[in-house]
Amino acid sequence: MKIGSYNFNMSLILDEIKKHGYKTVLLQAPEGVKKYVFQVVDEIETKTKAKVMISTDPCYGACDIPVHAAKQLGVDLVVQLGHLPIPNLKLPLPVLFMNIVADAREEESVKKAIEKLEGTKIGVVTTAQHIEKLPQMVSVLKKNGFIPVVGKGDNRIARDGQVLGCNMSTAQSISDKVDCFLFVGTGRFHPLGIALATSKPVVSANPFTLEVLKSEINEEKKKLMKKRYGAIAAAYNAKTFGIVVSVKPGQMRMKTARVLEKKLENAGKKVYILIADDINPSLAKTFDVDCLVSTACPRVVLDEAERFEIPLLTPTEVDILLEETNKYKLDTLQ
Amino acid sequence: MKIGSYNFNMSLILDEIKKHGYKTVLLQAPEGVKKYVFQVVDEIETKTKAKVMISTDPCYGACDIPVHAAKQLGVDLVVQLGHLPIPNLKLPLPVLFMNIVADAREEESVKKAIEKLEGTKIGVVTTAQHIEKLPQMVSVLKKNGFIPVVGKGDNRIARDGQVLGCNMSTAQSISDKVDCFLFVGTGRFHPLGIALATSKPVVSANPFTLEVLKSEINEEKKKLMKKRYGAIAAAYNAKTFGIVVSVKPGQMRMKTARVLEKKLENAGKKVYILIADDINPSLAKTFDVDCLVSTACPRVVLDEAERFEIPLLTPTEVDILLEETNKYKLDTLQ
Numbered sequence: 001m002k003i004g005s006y007n008f009n010m011s012l013i014l015d016e017i018k019k020h021g022y023k024t025v026l027l028q029a030p031e032g033v034k035k036y037v038f039q040v041v042d043e044i045e046t047k048t049k050a051k052v053m054i055s056t057d058p059c060y061g062a063c064d065i066p067v068h069a070a071k072q073l074g075v076d077l078v079v080q081l082g083h084l085p086i087p088n089l090k091l092p093l094p095v096l097f098m099n100i101v102a103d104a105r106e107e108e109s110v111k112k113a114i115e116k117l118e119g120t121k122i123g124v125v126t127t128a129q130h131i132e133k134l135p136q137m138v139s140v141l142k143k144n145g146f147i148p149v150v151g152k153g154d155n156r157i158a159r160d161g162q163v164l165g166c167n168m169s170t171a172q173s174i175s176d177k178v179d180c181f182l183f184v185g186t187g188r189f190h191p192l193g194i195a196l197a198t199s200k201p202v203v204s205a206n207p208f209t210l211e212v213l214k215s216e217i218n219e220e221k222k223k224l225m226k227k228r229y230g231a232i233a234a235a236y237n238a239k240t241f242g243i244v245v246s247v248k249p250g251q252m253r254m255k256t257a258r259v260l261e262k263k264l265e266n267a268g269k270k271v272y273i274l275i276a277d278d279i280n281p282s283l284a285k286t287f288d289v290d291c292l293v294s295t296a297c298p299r300v301v302l303d304e305a306e307r308f309e310i311p312l313l314t315p316t317e318v319d320i321l322l323e324e325t326n327k328y329k330l331d332t333l334q
Numbered sequence: 335m336k337i338g339s340y341n342f343n344m345s346l347i348l349d350e351i352k353k354h355g356y357k358t359v360l361l362q363a364p365e366g367v368k369k370y371v372f373q374v375v376d377e378i379e380t381k382t383k384a385k386v387m388i389s390t391d392p393c394y395g396a397c398d399i400p401v402h403a404a405k406q407l408g409v410d411l412v413v414q415l416g417h418l419p420i421p422n423l424k425l426p427l428p429v430l431f432m433n434i435v436a437d438a439r440e441e442e443s444v445k446k447a448i449e450k451l452e453g454t455k456i457g458v459v460t461t462a463q464h465i466e467k468l469p470q471m472v473s474v475l476k477k478n479g480f481i482p483v484v485g486k487g488d489n490r491i492a493r494d495g496q497v498l499g500c501n502m503s504t505a506q507s508i509s510d511k512v513d514c515f516l517f518v519g520t521g522r523f524h525p526l527g528i529a530l531a532t533s534k535p536v537v538s539a540n541p542f543t544l545e546v547l548k549s550e551i552n553e554e555k556k557k558l559m560k561k562r563y564g565a566i567a568a569a570y571n572a573k574t575f576g577i578v579v580s581v582k583p584g585q586m587r588m589k590t591a592r593v594l595e596k597k598l599e600n601a602g603k604k605v606y607i608l609i610a611d612d613i614n615p616s617l618a619k620t621f622d623v624d625c626l627v628s629t630a631c632p633r634v635v636l637d638e639a640e641r642f643e644i645p646l647l648t649p650t651e652v653d654i655l656l657e658e659t660n661k662y663k664l665d666t667l668q
Contacts, residue, residue, distance in 0.1 A: 026609065034620045038606060053579070053607040056617055068402030069581040069609050073588065245387070247403040254407065272372060273387040275360065275403050277611075283390055286368050 001043065003036035008100040010043055013079055016096050017048045022076035028055040028066055029081040033100065040081070050076075058278075061164070062086045063250025063297065063333075065095055084128040084162065088155035088334075089250045099128050104207035106133040106184055110140040113205040116214045119179020121147045125163045125171050125194060126184040130207060134161045137184055149174045156334055165189055165299045166251075166333040168197035175200060188213075188220055189299060195221045196330040224302065225328060232321050235311040238290035240270045246296030247277050251333065253295040256315050260293060267322055284309045293318055298331035335377065337370035342434040344377055347413055350430050351382045356410035362389040362400055363415040367434065374415070384410075392612075395498070396420045397584025397631065397667075399429055418462040418496065422489035422668075423584045433462050438541035440467040440518055444474040447539040450548045453513020455481045459497050459505050459528060460518040464541060468495045471518055483508045490668055499523055499633040500585075500667040502531035509534055522547075522554055523633060529555045530664040558636065559662060566655050569645040572624035574604045580630030581611050585667065587629040590649050594627060601656055618643045627652055632665035 001010035151174035175198040191204035314331035335344035396417040485508035509532040525538035648665035
């Protein structure tokens with residue numbers, strides 16, 4: 001089925017609902033796809049006996065399932081459009097993850113990226129949105145004399161070659177075996193994450209605009225590192241820390257929070273555990289702490305920290321602050 | 335214990351935790367009180383064996399318990415500062431409601447209100463924050479020759495004389511027996527609610543500023559009615575409706591939503607059920623509907639509707655739209 005410029009396999013949803021005789025479905029979609037969901041509702045309600053409700057709250061990924069809403073409403077099934085599952089995430093009710101695929105020119109973007117690649121062994125990584133075209137990307141590289149290498153992620157990763165904003169294990173797993181990484185997808189966060197998680201050059205190819213970035217990624221990495229060390233420096237004299245723990249099912253890291261709490265307390269700091277569904281700059285205004293540490297999605301810190309009035313650190317940045325390490329590491333969820 | 339300018343009985347919290355041997359507590363407070371919660375955390379952690387986590391997400395009342403967070407975190411007890419319980423609300427884990435009382439001049443505000451009262455039988459209503467001073471308010475009225483009447487609310491109301499933004503049953507229960515209402519508290523919503531739910535004059539006395547309003551309430555009521563009929567009029571040609579259902583435990587009205595859905599569908603409208611934790615104007619931008627109906631807290635509609643780009647109606651306003659009634663009624667939760 002096509003909604004907007006996205007495609008997905010509607011019949012899988014219909015089959016799943018019919019097979020189990022589900023009566024009520026909660027449908028969830030990322031922001032860009034929300035405006036098309038009425039078509040999906042109509043299709044389900046016409047072709048099955050299920051009634052569909054639409055989740056309107058933000059959806060940041062497969063880590064962000066509306067478990068509370070689903071339980072509160074007593075629905076039989078959650079259908080999440082737009083993401084692959086996180087395999088090691090245990091959920092308390094049936095969730096059908098329906099990846100959607102945008103009309104994009106993945107092969108062409110790989111062709112355009114070729115002149116910027118280094119060496120012969122190329123690690124190919126991409127996001128869920130483009131993962132169906134991975135064989136084509138690989139084939140373009142082979143045809144052009146490269147040796148494409150596709151990595152396996154850890155248990156948080158559904159498919160070979162896939163990376164998440166919070167998990168670069170797929171790239172890390174092949175870092176030693178490749179000369180360079182080719183990332184196919186949009187935005188700067190994923191290629192930046194690969195650059196931070198490995199020490200190999202990263203070429204980023206956008207399959208919509210056909211823009212290819214390489215030196216820009218490195219520049220961006222330097223800029224980000226400067227900002228992150230700035231935040232760590234700003235936290236040096238902090239006495240009171242708020243450790244933020246998310247209640248999104250796939251972002252909750254209470255154990256990490258408790259380890260950090262102990263380390264910080266041992267260093268003479270006062271620590272409070274702050275529970276949040278939505279982590280935003282109002283936290284820094286409401287609570288009288290000198291520094292916030294977010295154990296939730298690392299993207300919140302790396303993308304949003306500048307909007308906070310006080311330093312916002314990742315767990316691995318706290319280790320640098322406490323001089324437990326002097327090597328900057330990307331914070332990742334497993 | 336005093337936090338900021340608020341008082342509450344800390345020993346009740348400590349006793350409850352000790353009595354049950356609770357190990358983990360999730361502490362929740364309304365926005366204005368959040369900045370003082372560290373003192374409460376310190377007190378609990380010093381005097382009991384429990385570890386305390388702080389809920390940072392907005393808290394709109396006793397209807398808004400962080401059930402999801404509490405379950406996700408596996409805490410033993412939720413402590414909510416700032417509200418009285420909603421007696422008929424069934425919650426899936428222990429919640430201790432700890433009303434807090436601000437330093438205010440309730441008696442003085444009643445004295446100041448006297449000259450604006452009408453008749454002799456005065457219905458006295460107030461909010462949780464001031465309910466402890468109800469005997470004093472009553473006594474001032476008696477001393478001045480009035481016959482104070484204190485109403486009983488329905489099962490949503492914890493204390494005689496108390497009103498909620500979503501429930502004016504306490505005022506309605508004595509409406510026939512009084513000449514006029516005296517509301518002691520802040521803000522315009524509650525006195526406006528009383529004016530909408532009864533047809534008696536309402537005098538509103540602010541125990542912080544000692545400001546007394548009467549004609550202003552009536553003016554405000556007229557203004558609000560004009561706006562609400564404007565919204566109903568604007569929805570006349572709407573073809574597609576989004577019925578918003580909240581997942582906050584005390585605001586979820588799926589039955590109401592299903593009744594509305596049927597009525598609207600019988601009137602030839604297309605209806606989608608939209609599930610929301612937070613109801614905000616982005617709903618109107620994201621979903622292609624002509625009109626939104628909120629079954630959640632009526633205050634969302636009455637306070638916020640103007641921020642929405644399309645008409646936002648209460649369930650009772652839909653009845654007017656569908657010409658099932660021609661009498662405006664305050665939407666209330668029971």
